[in-house]
Amino acid sequence: xxxxxxxxxxxxxxxxxxxxxxxxxxxxxxxxxxxxxxxxxxxxxxxxxxxxxxxxxxxxxxxxxxxxxxxxxxxxxxxxxxxxxxxxxxxxxxxxxxxxxxxxxxxxxxxxxxxxxxxxxxxxxxxxxxxxxxxxxxxxxxxxxxxxxxxxxxxxxxxxxxxxxxxxxxxxxxxxxxxxxxxxxxxxxxxxxxxxxxxxxxxxxxxxxxxxxxxxxxxxxxxxxxxxxxxxxxxx
Amino acid sequence: xxxxxxxxxxxxxxxxxxxxxxxxxxxxxxxxxxxxxxxxxxxxxxxxxxxxxxxxxxxxxxxxxxxxxxxxxxxxxxxxxxxxxxxxxxxxxxxxxxxxxxxxxxxxxxxxxxxxxxxxxxxxxxxxxxxxxxxxxxxxxxxxxxxxxxxxxxxxxxxxxxxxxxxxxxxxxxxxxxxxxxxxxxxxxxxxxxxxxxxxxxxxxxxxxxxxxxxxxxxxxxxxxxxxxxxxxxxx
Amino acid sequence: xxxxxxxxxxxxxxxxxxxxxxxxxxxxxxxxxxxxxxxxxxxxxxxxxxxxxxxxxxxxxxxxxxxxxxxxxxxxxxxxxxxxxxxxxxxxxxxxxxxxxxxxxxxxxxxxxxxxxxxxxxxxxxxxxxxxxxxxxxxxxxxxxxxxxxxxxxxxxxxxxxxxxxxxxxxxxxxxxxxxxxxxxxxxxxxxxxxxxxxxxxxxxxxxxxxxxxxxxxxxxxxxxxxxxxxxxxxx
Amino acid sequence: xxxxxxxxxxxxxxxxxxxxxxxxxxxxxxxxxxxxxxxxxxxxxxxxxxxxxxxxxxxxxxxxxxxxxxxxxxxxxxxxxxxxxxxxxxxxxxxxxxxxxxxxxxxxxxxxxxxxxxxxxxxxxxxxxxxxxxxxxxxxxxxxxxxxxxxxxxxxxxxxxxxxxxxxxxxxxxxxxxxxxxxxxxxxxxxxxxxxxxxxxxxxxxxxxxxxxxxxxxxxxxxxxxxxxxxxxxxx
DNA sequence: CATGAATGAGACTTCATTCAT
DNA sequence: TATGAATGAAGTCTCATTCAT
Numbered sequence: 001x002x003x004x005x006x007x008x009x010x011x012x013x014x015x016x017x018x019x020x021x022x023x024x025x026x027x028x029x030x031x032x033x034x035x036x037x038x039x040x041x042x043x044x045x046x047x048x049x050x051x052x053x054x055x056x057x058x059x060x061x062x063x064x065x066x067x068x069x070x071x072x073x074x075x076x077x078x079x080x081x082x083x084x085x086x087x088x089x090x091x092x093x094x095x096x097x098x099x100x101x102x103x104x105x106x107x108x109x110x111x112x113x114x115x116x117x118x119x120x121x122x123x124x125x126x127x128x129x130x131x132x133x134x135x136x137x138x139x140x141x142x143x144x145x146x147x148x149x150x151x152x153x154x155x156x157x158x159x160x161x162x163x164x165x166x167x168x169x170x171x172x173x174x175x176x177x178x179x180x181x182x183x184x185x186x187x188x189x190x191x192x193x194x195x196x197x198x199x200x201x202x203x204x205x206x207x208x209x210x211x212x213x214x215x216x217x218x219x220x221x222x223x224x225x226x227x228x229x230x231x232x233x234x235x236x
Numbered sequence: 237x238x239x240x241x242x243x244x245x246x247x248x249x250x251x252x253x254x255x256x257x258x259x260x261x262x263x264x265x266x267x268x269x270x271x272x273x274x275x276x277x278x279x280x281x282x283x284x285x286x287x288x289x290x291x292x293x294x295x296x297x298x299x300x301x302x303x304x305x306x307x308x309x310x311x312x313x314x315x316x317x318x319x320x321x322x323x324x325x326x327x328x329x330x331x332x333x334x335x336x337x338x339x340x341x342x343x344x345x346x347x348x349x350x351x352x353x354x355x356x357x358x359x360x361x362x363x364x365x366x367x368x369x370x371x372x373x374x375x376x377x378x379x380x381x382x383x384x385x386x387x388x389x390x391x392x393x394x395x396x397x398x399x400x401x402x403x404x405x406x407x408x409x410x411x412x413x414x415x416x417x418x419x420x421x422x423x424x425x426x427x428x429x430x431x432x433x434x435x436x437x438x439x440x441x442x443x444x445x446x447x448x449x450x451x452x453x454x455x456x457x458x459x460x461x462x463x464x465x466x467x468x469x470x471x472x
Numbered sequence: 473x474x475x476x477x478x479x480x481x482x483x484x485x486x487x488x489x490x491x492x493x494x495x496x497x498x499x500x501x502x503x504x505x506x507x508x509x510x511x512x513x514x515x516x517x518x519x520x521x522x523x524x525x526x527x528x529x530x531x532x533x534x535x536x537x538x539x540x541x542x543x544x545x546x547x548x549x550x551x552x553x554x555x556x557x558x559x560x561x562x563x564x565x566x567x568x569x570x571x572x573x574x575x576x577x578x579x580x581x582x583x584x585x586x587x588x589x590x591x592x593x594x595x596x597x598x599x600x601x602x603x604x605x606x607x608x609x610x611x612x613x614x615x616x617x618x619x620x621x622x623x624x625x626x627x628x629x630x631x632x633x634x635x636x637x638x639x640x641x642x643x644x645x646x647x648x649x650x651x652x653x654x655x656x657x658x659x660x661x662x663x664x665x666x667x668x669x670x671x672x673x674x675x676x677x678x679x680x681x682x683x684x685x686x687x688x689x690x691x692x693x694x695x696x697x698x699x700x701x702x703x704x705x706x707x708x
Numbered sequence: 709x710x711x712x713x714x715x716x717x718x719x720x721x722x723x724x725x726x727x728x729x730x731x732x733x734x735x736x737x738x739x740x741x742x743x744x745x746x747x748x749x750x751x752x753x754x755x756x757x758x759x760x761x762x763x764x765x766x767x768x769x770x771x772x773x774x775x776x777x778x779x780x781x782x783x784x785x786x787x788x789x790x791x792x793x794x795x796x797x798x799x800x801x802x803x804x805x806x807x808x809x810x811x812x813x814x815x816x817x818x819x820x821x822x823x824x825x826x827x828x829x830x831x832x833x834x835x836x837x838x839x840x841x842x843x844x845x846x847x848x849x850x851x852x853x854x855x856x857x858x859x860x861x862x863x864x865x866x867x868x869x870x871x872x873x874x875x876x877x878x879x880x881x882x883x884x885x886x887x888x889x890x891x892x893x894x895x896x897x898x899x900x901x902x903x904x905x906x907x908x909x910x911x912x913x914x915x916x917x918x919x920x921x922x923x924x925x926x927x928x929x930x931x932x933x934x935x936x937x938x939x940x941x942x943x944x
Numbered sequence: 945c946a947t948g949a950a951t952g953a954g955a956c957t958t959c960a961t962t963c964a965t
Numbered sequence: 966t967a968t969g970a971a972t973g974a975a976g977t978c979t980c981a982t983t984c985a986t
Contacts, residue, residue: 016970017970036272038274041956043954051972052971052972053957053973054958054959055971055972057957058969063957164440169440172420173413173416176413176420179416180412180413180415180416181409184412197404200405204409207448208401209448210448211448212446212447249945277980279980287946289948290982290984291945293982298981508744510747511746513958514959515959515960523967523968524967524969525961525969526969526970527966527968527969530966534960535960535961594891599747637912637916638909640905645889645913645916652884652885652887653881655830656880673880680873680920683919684915684916684917684919684920721949721986749976749977759950760950760951761978762952763949763951765978766948771977771978
């Protein structure tokens, strides 16, 4: 009898624990986003989750660990998403656009996490994470950038794109542009830009970039190729 | 004895006061950038300026006020700089590129200030400023974006640029791209991108954008113009 | 189903309970010794006994109660040990030495308990015990000291020992010396003293004390007897 | 004028700071002694010194640092005291007794410090100090023990003392006995021993030890000398 | 004006203890 | 009985701000 109770009880408890952890994580995401990591308080997270301060520490060893958990949750599945987007499309141009847009969509769904991750990547909060954690975040993003740059390289090789562009640098720029638009979208203070325009900007921006990549090609090129070569290959 | 204080003494004192204020501001810029506003301490600013903590409060009423002063200093002269850049060039395309690059150059010279301003604009630190201060910052930047969009509008009107682009949105995107590149340049973690590539990215990025603006134009357009119209005009 | 619980089951349960209590006690001894009472945590005791935190409270009402139990366990059988040691020997000198050494041996076997008891007696942790508990500990030790002093008194009365010694005070000193050596033995930082020397010190120390008690006797004594008289008799 | 004020002001401020530091130290001594390091709170130290919590941290970086300061203050001048005591006396026996008694007197004047030091040395609190600090304390005490053992060695060499005693071990025992008596004296719970008897015990105890050292000498010695030799010499 | 000692609110974190299961 | 999640009081430490000199 006790066993019967136990098994289902354990399962429920386990689920509750997971739920609670998830609740805390969500509250932390929001608060870190709203106030920034430093200004956010465990007290407030406890209040929002309707738990006690001590309970938070049952699920996360420290405030820093909580930040780390938010970040890790943020990048989980990120790379797969990009790859899936590329896989679904035929054609270099389509793939590039799809990757670009899927990056935006991915983070648009977890705007708080995006902000926290962005802050962390922007070194502001870097101090609070272990080197391993920082490496994980950096690595994930840089690899994603490289993933995109491979397509650009293919476009150049096949003569579709202008040769005077560094594929990696282009990829970085595209990533930064997407990031910037995300920032804008999430702030989305209507005083600056409205939602409607944003949506258009998402697709238009990559369209313009890719168009620039294509048609701006100089008729002749002598010395511009070397700087791009190998870029999307090995980098430390 | 006190009466011996001459006009020149007063002048010197005045100069010293100004200098001191400027020193504090500079130290604050750096520290806010390095550690973020919350983690920066008045103690450290005092140490760096070789003044006492109390003295800081003689020049700035509070830590928040100090942040405001850093921001205001940051945007002072910003608009003039852009206008001067546009004035120096002939031709729409050149003007647009010049404005874009002058934005980058302007903030590249005060990277600390840029970061603080960016953070502040990105709402992270918004809480710490009065509404007036926030409005000032927002306004300055938005006006600059509009200043740029006017040229784009001219390009569209003259048939130089594709019609399916919202000039304001384009301007926002360009601004965000420039901002993102600045971010990148200032972080400039060689693991992500090297200085050399950056410099090229500055000019290349606007080149691609403008190229995209030009050559991507669809042969015929029926319904795309209306959404953009009036954009660069009245907005709250 | 419940009725199926037999006497032997009860006995087993009883044994298990006792065992569990004993396990907890042992873990507490070690931990209180290792980290001191304040720094030891119930959490850690639970971990070491492989029980849950709640279970500890099933066996001991509070952390303080646990300390008390450790102390009581420590002094249980202590007095009997000393008396047995004295009984086994013939001759005053041998009895004194035997009691002294048996004190050392007794606690050498439970070093953790010794340390906890010593700390408690040394008032450091006194606050955490009820007055009754404190009295019990004090009483046990003081009675042991008096037990030893009786032999010294006999030695003085029989002319074997010098008359200018207060038997009670001597006994206290011997006890403290033994205690100090135990402390040393248990710390046994080889940088201070090695094990080998310690063993010798145990026997040598009491030898020297007793030798001093014997041969240092002044040829004549006029005024030394009064201060010692009645000492080993009535004391609160 | 300002200068004149300044100099004397500075001096006074300096004195006040020193006084305040000393006040805090004294309060800490007492409290660490009364409750033990762990149970003592900065709050309470602040209350006793009539300062605010924050002010304590102006004078000591942390609670641990405060403990260290108490310890360092405790051993400052300790060695000199022992040497001075030895210098004042003629004759080996007198010197040994003087050193022994001066050890007791030294710490009897700062009972709180003694307790804290003793606890720290007894490893209970060792965790809280840096290795350097621990080494300093250990070193000071061990050197003092060696200082005493040198006299014992001289006594053995000159035939005054029995040969079957390890001078270093004897010295350790004497130190531990003195320590134990100090412990007793400071507790001085009249239920255990009264002040009066204590005073006598201080001198009597060393008298007995030295007497034992002298007269217990076996008429002939064959194999006991080797273990003692070199002891007071080099030890790590 | 300049100083820097003092303050005290408030942050993070720990842990004895309780209690529903 | 046993569990371990939850609690919240309490402790250490930081830092913006004030104020007497």
